[in-house]
Amino acid sequence: xxxxxxxxxxxxxxxxxxxxxxTTPHGKIETPVFMPVGTQGxxxxxxxxxxxxxxxxxxxxxxxxxxLRPTDELIAKxxxxxxxxxxxxxxxxxxxxxxxxxxxxxxxxxxxGVEFASxxxxxxxxxxPEKSIEIQNNLGSDIVxxxxxxxxxxxxxxxxxxxxxxxxxxxxxxxxxxxxxxxxGLFAIVQGGIYEDLRDKSFDxxxxxxxxxxxxxxxxxxxxxxxxxxxxxxxHITPKLPENKPRYLMGVGEPLDMLxxxxxxxxxxxxxxxxxxxxxxxxxxxxxxxxxxxxxxAEDDRPLDDGCNCYVCRNYKRGYxxxxxxxxxxxxxxxxxxxxxxxxxxxxKNARKAILEDKFIEFKExxxxxxxxxxxxxxxxxxxxxENK
Amino acid sequence: xxxxxxxxxxxxxxxxxxxxxxTTPHGKIETPVFMPVGTQGxxxxxxxxxxxxxxxxxxxxxxxxxxLRPTDELIAKxxxxxxxxxxxxxxxxxxxxxxxxxxxxxxxxxxxGVEFASxxxxxxxxxxPEKSIEIQNNLGSDIVxxxxxxxxxxxxxxxxxxxxxxxxxxxxxxxxxxxxxxxxGLFAIVQGGIYEDLRDKSFDxxxxxxxxxxxxxxxxxxxxxxxxxxxxxxxHITPKLPENKPRYLMGVGEPLDMLxxxxxxxxxxxxxxxxxxxxxxxxxxxxxxxxxxxxxxAEDDRPLDDGCNCYVCRNYKRGYxxxxxxxxxxxxxxxxxxxxxxxxxxxxKNARKAILEDKFIEFKExxxxxxxxxxxxxxxxxxxxxENK
Numbered sequence: 131x132x133x134x135x136x137x138x139x140x141x142x143x144x145x146x147x148x149x150x151x152x153t154t155p156h157g158k159i160e161t162p163v164f165m166p167v168g169t170q171g172x173x174x175x176x177x178x179x180x181x182x183x184x185x186x187x188x189x190x191x192x193x194x195x196x197x198l199r200p201t202d203e204l205i206a207k208x209x210x211x212x213x214x215x216x217x218x219x220x221x222x223x224x225x226x227x228x229x230x231x232x233x234x235x236x237x238x239x240x241x242x243g244v245e246f247a248s249x250x251x252x253x254x255x256x257x258x259p260e261k262s263i264e265i266q267n268n269l270g271s272d273i274v275x276x277x278x279x280x281x282x283x284x285x286x287x288x289x290x291x292x293x294x295x296x297x298x299x300x301x302x303x304x305x306x307x308x309x310x311x312x313x314x315g316l317f318a319i320v321q322g323g324i325y326e327d328l329r330d331k332s333f334d335x336x337x338x339x340x341x342x343x344x345x346x347x348x349x350x351x352x353x354x355x356x357x358x359x360x361x362x363x364x365x366h367i368t369p370k371l372p373e374n375k376p377r378y379l380m381g382v383g384e385p386l387d388m389l390x391x392x393x394x395x396x397x398x399x400x401x402x403x404x405x406x407x408x409x410x411x412x413x414x415x416x417x418x419x420x421x422x423x424x425x426x427x428a429e430d431d432r433p434l435d436d437g438c439n440c441y442v443c444r445n446y447k448r449g450y451x452x453x454x455x456x457x458x459x460x461x462x463x464x465x466x467x468x469x470x471x472x473x474x475x476x477x478x479k480n481a482r483k484a485i486l487e488d489k490f491i492e493f494k495e496x497x498x499x500x501x502x503x504x505x506x507x508x509x510x511x512x513x514x515x516x517e518n519k
Numbered sequence: 520x521x522x523x524x525x526x527x528x529x530x531x532x533x534x535x536x537x538x539x540x541x542t543t544p545h546g547k548i549e550t551p552v553f554m555p556v557g558t559q560g561x562x563x564x565x566x567x568x569x570x571x572x573x574x575x576x577x578x579x580x581x582x583x584x585x586x587l588r589p590t591d592e593l594i595a596k597x598x599x600x601x602x603x604x605x606x607x608x609x610x611x612x613x614x615x616x617x618x619x620x621x622x623x624x625x626x627x628x629x630x631x632g633v634e635f636a637s638x639x640x641x642x643x644x645x646x647x648p649e650k651s652i653e654i655q656n657n658l659g660s661d662i663v664x665x666x667x668x669x670x671x672x673x674x675x676x677x678x679x680x681x682x683x684x685x686x687x688x689x690x691x692x693x694x695x696x697x698x699x700x701x702x703x704g705l706f707a708i709v710q711g712g713i714y715e716d717l718r719d720k721s722f723d724x725x726x727x728x729x730x731x732x733x734x735x736x737x738x739x740x741x742x743x744x745x746x747x748x749x750x751x752x753x754x755h756i757t758p759k760l761p762e763n764k765p766r767y768l769m770g771v772g773e774p775l776d777m778l779x780x781x782x783x784x785x786x787x788x789x790x791x792x793x794x795x796x797x798x799x800x801x802x803x804x805x806x807x808x809x810x811x812x813x814x815x816x817a818e819d820d821r822p823l824d825d826g827c828n829c830y831v832c833r834n835y836k837r838g839y840x841x842x843x844x845x846x847x848x849x850x851x852x853x854x855x856x857x858x859x860x861x862x863x864x865x866x867x868k869n870a871r872k873a874i875l876e877d878k879f880i881e882f883k884e885x886x887x888x889x890x891x892x893x894x895x896x897x898x899x900x901x902x903x904x905x906e907n908k
Binding site: 170171172174175176177178199200204207208214215216428429431445446447449450453454456457459460461462463464515516 | 559560561563564565566567584588589593596597603604605817818820834835836838839842843845846848849850851852853904905
């Protein structure tokens with residue numbers, strides 16, 4: 131049996147929560163980890179130095195977007211996405227499936243693959259499991275995701291059963307087609323909606339190819355289902371996944387959801403939320419989210435978050451950041467993005483520390499207590515310069 | 520006589536070109552110097568660390584923009600523009616005059632001041648010499664510009680004569696109103712269009728208040744007049760300005776114009792051009808400007824400029840930067856802005872070095888020889904990966 135290019139070492143369990151290390155061709159990743167999303171070959175607003183400074187050990191690239199522009203063939207000519215973008219640490223690429231299902235304006239799911247229209251120019255495109263792997267082979271990411279169908283969160287059992295079975299057939303085709311199995315690790319994606327037995331079915335089918343997989347993702351969560359359903363499924367399926375491989379929960383970037391996922395044994399998460407809400411003027415704080423763009427923060431001379439040690443909180447005041455955002459200045463979007471990424475990346479670093487010290491649950495409860503305070507906290511409520519509250 | 524808050528030390532003359540040091544309340548500036556423009560309290564796209572890294576010793580702030588948003592009163596509550604924006608080095612603020620004349624949709628020039636409509640909301644506003652100084656006092660800049668009228672480059676003698684005389688009367692009102700004369704240095708602005716005798720008239724009137732001025736600016740150039748007229752006026756008026764004070768040519772950021780200005784004794788220049796053209800996909804190179812956004816650079820794996828030692832050229836390739844700009848990514852605008860500012864800031868640093876070594880003219884001629892090559896240079900023409908040219 132071939133040695134897999136991406137491996138996982140479990141260092142410590144605290145309940146089902148895990149602290150570990152993933153080794154990839156471009157370096158190691160300490161887990162649990164939050165992975166910033168670099169949709170178009172760049173994490174929106176950030177430089178690679180800033181990503182390193184705020185603690186990122188791996189970023190995502192987006193197969194759908196990079197295939198359309200600048201094209202994966204062009205990136206291959208530059209020697210792959212690492213060299214093209216000058217990011218030297220690990221990269222994970224998604225399969226393009228999620229974007230095809232969410233952005234493609236027309237689509238037709240067939241056994242062969244998916245027909246869709248480019249969101250850029252409306253041109254008719256076709257993506258199959260083989261095409262997705264070919265693109266990801268061209269991009270040269272450390273972690274390659276299987277091409278799956280990602281059904282909406284409220285899909286019925288009747289819809290999901292044939293979808294899961296097709297996703298399994300597609301998985302086999304991906305494994306067969308993969309051209310760089312010793313350089314790029316394949317991750318399988320467990321689907322099955324909000325039904326425990328269907329999650330089991332999906333995983334049982336996929337694990338027959340276990341020797342080809344460097345890790346397992348949980349897909350089809352945080353796509354419109356109820357929070358209690360998501361938590362129930364996480365609790366059910368995560369601990370069943372192979373202990374010797376990393377577990378990746380796709381598309382989750384809400385702090386409370388992330389801690390719930392870690393509690394059940396998730397190692398990796400990604401989401402566009404911290405960058406997206408940041409650019410639109412919302413930031414994370416330990417007491418919940420804060421809409422820094424609001425007029426009420428114009429005269430607030432405190433940092434974004436209480437006790438935060440990030441570059442932004444050490445240097446800039448709320449009133450200035452609010453001004454920059456209102457004036458449409460790039461620096462405003464840079465500062466909120468940086469802070470939000472720092473917040474989530476370091477939330478996972480602190481969770482890791484707590485797991486290693488056998489006190490993850492205490493850590494989680496303390497975080498939830500503060501985070502749920504919201505407007506009851508004096509740090510969320512605006513303050514004017516000189517005002518004593 | 521009161522000691523002025525901003526002083527100039529002449530270190531070396533090479534012909535009329537000067538190398539010197541300006542001392543301000545927030546530190547020293549080596550001249551000749553290019554000053555990046557921070558219109559809304561931030562140099563578009565840049566962080567303060569990047570500005571320092573690329574060599575900026577002083578930046579501009581914009582009275583008109585900051586008065587309208589977030590308002591100078593708000594900035595004063597934060598302790599001034601330095602504290603508000605966390606920039607600790609020198610700041611120069613313009614008077615707002617140029618923007619009133621170029622951006623204000625309706626306007627009426629009266630002896631008292633200028634009526635204009637805000638470009639943000641159309642609201643009717645009024646700015647007078649006193650108001651301009653009051654705003655700049657609130658901003659707390661190191662260098663405060665007098666409120667002048669800036670007539671178009673092709674203005675007639677008949678228009679200019681009363682305009683100059685009014686600008687002189689406004690200058691007196693500015694000097695009288697200035698509330699922080701020991702903390703903020705006032706710069707006078709010599710007008711007079713493209714007429715030598717009118718330039719002399721303007722300067723002669725202003726120098727009667729010389730003891731109140733920390734420096735002199737040359738206004739009303741690079742505003743639509745012919746290049747030979749601009750050069751002729753620079754050659755005529757610059758050497759006449761007081762040798763013991765800095766000389767500031769307003770709104771000039773074309774490399775060849777900058778070197779011409781330095782040759783005649785200009786010490787300081789500013790312009791939005793490097794940041795503006797950068798954001799739109801044009802960069803400076805030693806062989807002239809290059810439209811990096813063009814499709815022909817998609818497969819070019821060279822740095823932006825030949826032999827450039829800036830952060831961008833050391834890290835990123837043309838094809839990647841072109842992709843970022845096409846995809847509308849913030850990082851693309853950051854990289855082109857950084858490179859362009861580095862180019863102009865270091866053009867002035869190199870000019871300074873040449874002056875100190877008594878070889879400014881050789882330096883200027885060598886620069887012009889390369890810069891005029893344009894498409895005759897292999898560095899301006901696109902190259903595909905692997906292609907040998």
